[in-house]
Amino acid sequence: MDTRTLHFIIIDSWHPQAVMKELEAGNLPALQFLVRHGRMSLDCASIFPTVTPACLTSLATGVGPDQHGITGVLWYNRGTDRYVHYWPYPQSLYWGTIDHVITDFFLRMNREHLSPRIKTIFELLEEADVPSASVNFPISRGPYQHTAQLPWFIRRLGKLPRDLMIPGPRYMRHGDMIRGKQPRNRFFGKYGFNDHQSALHTAELVREDRPAFLLTYLNENDLRTHHKGPENIGWSLRRVDRELGLMLDAYGSWEQAVKHARWIITGDHSQSNTYPYRPGYAVNVFKAFPKHRVAPLRGGGLEEHGFDFAVTPNDRMSMFYFPQNRAEVRDDVLEIVSQWPSVDQVFWREGEWFHGLKRETGATMRWRRGGPHVDPHGETWELHGDLSVAGAALVGNRVIYPGDYPNTVSRVASALSVPGGGSLLVTATLGREYTSGFPMGRGNHGSLHAQDTHVPLVMVGVDTPVVNPRTIDIVPAILREFGVALPDYMRPTMPVPREAS
Ligand SMILES: [Zn+2]
Helix, strand or coil, rough: CCCCCEEEEEECCCHHHHHEEEEEECCCCCHHHHHHCCEEEEEEEEECCCHHHHHHHHHCCCCCCCCCCCCCCCEEECCCCCCCCCCCCCCHHHHHHHHHHHHHHHHHHHHHCCCCCCCHHHHHHHCCCCCEEEEEECCCCCEEEEECCCHHHHHHCCCCEEEEEECCCCCCEEECCCCCCCCCCCHHHHHHHCCCHHHHHHHHHHHCCHHHEEEEEEEEHHHHHHCCHHCCHHHHHHHHEEEEEHHHCCCCCHHHHHHEEEEEEEEECCEEECCCCCCCCEHHHHHCCCCCCCCCCCCCCCCCCCCCCEEEEEEEEEEECCCCCCCCHHHHHHHHHHCCCECCCCCEEEEEEEEEEEECCCEEEEEEEEEEEECCCEEEEEEEECHHHHCEEEEECCEEEECCCHHHHHHHHHHCCCCCCCCEEEEEECEEEEECCCCCCEEECCCCCCHHEEEEEEEEEECCCCCEHHHHHHHHHHHHHHCCCCCCCCCCCCCCHHHCC
């Protein structure tokens, strides 16, 4: 068995065209070195919704949101009858709800929201006695308990104690909270949740502990891309590359780094251009239904107070949650959103059937699991209607995706099959987004479109083939690299070579 350390590096909002432009200009020497010693694809498909917490959880578990349960940056928890949000809104401060956001992110995401029925890559590897490490990565659940010291600022806002037990793999670094030998970064260093700190933590772990598996998360490119847009992000990619170089340096030289370690680098999702200041391009969904009582972001109470529905804007998609036995409200909402110029597609679920509508053309389709139609990853479906809704087509019984919407049938089915999840969703046309009142900037993501979905995937020293790559194929590839059996809940799929489709 190959015992070289395997690095899994996740770069938030890694945009394939922007990366290629910088690579071709010779501006990303570390990435260029890795690509020269391995292979790179530019169309690794993320899950849906293409938003960070859902995508990171899929990267850490190898399954979609229907199985891991973390369905977005904002979702409705029917168990507690309130919204769950992992990123504070400006409103959170004056509403006094920021403690919910902080405890959702730091405590409940790993302990409660992440399904106990599935395992993280850290749990799977540590069970097989593969020493593992997590660096600044939020989905870290593992068999070891680590004492984290919360900064007073977060402690005060989150109404939390100073010391917190966080479950993780054998080795863990978590900003300033679990920081090894690194100095504190404090407020202006984002409490250690910055890329340079991630690289320093990683280099320290390589030099001192040399875990067999090491996952490093670089988060800063995401917010920069939101602000500047994906076409103006070369400067950020160059900064990320310097941190990659620092991690390679930990082996003494870059040549040693590819000789003594294996490398997998990918993104959680990409981004597309948005125009939030054009009228109608940033839609506040909480204000878009004047005739309905929408469960408010602040308190929720969908069932308790008998609201018509809850809605969770997730950047370039929105999910709708209806109370039990209120099918007529679902039909109202379907009719309303089908008229919105911002809507690209509407998808909804009735029993085992998934339905889709392309707003611009009025085309419709429906499908369910099982049946004669085989998609590029070996999943089988029964499809009816105009498949252009999902950007799909049939060649004989094979489902192909010739256009801009990769793996839509499977990805939508997963998003609409979350236990207790929403039953209707909309995606935004390119350039537009859904908000709770605060637009994100010149770049955003969330939809099914390839521009939000495709990320580069770089593999160096990894023999396991990944055909028609998806981000959920990386955990199985890592398990195979370490000779660890795949758990039963990972659906067996049979990749179909691209040439054959
Ligand atoms: Zn992200």
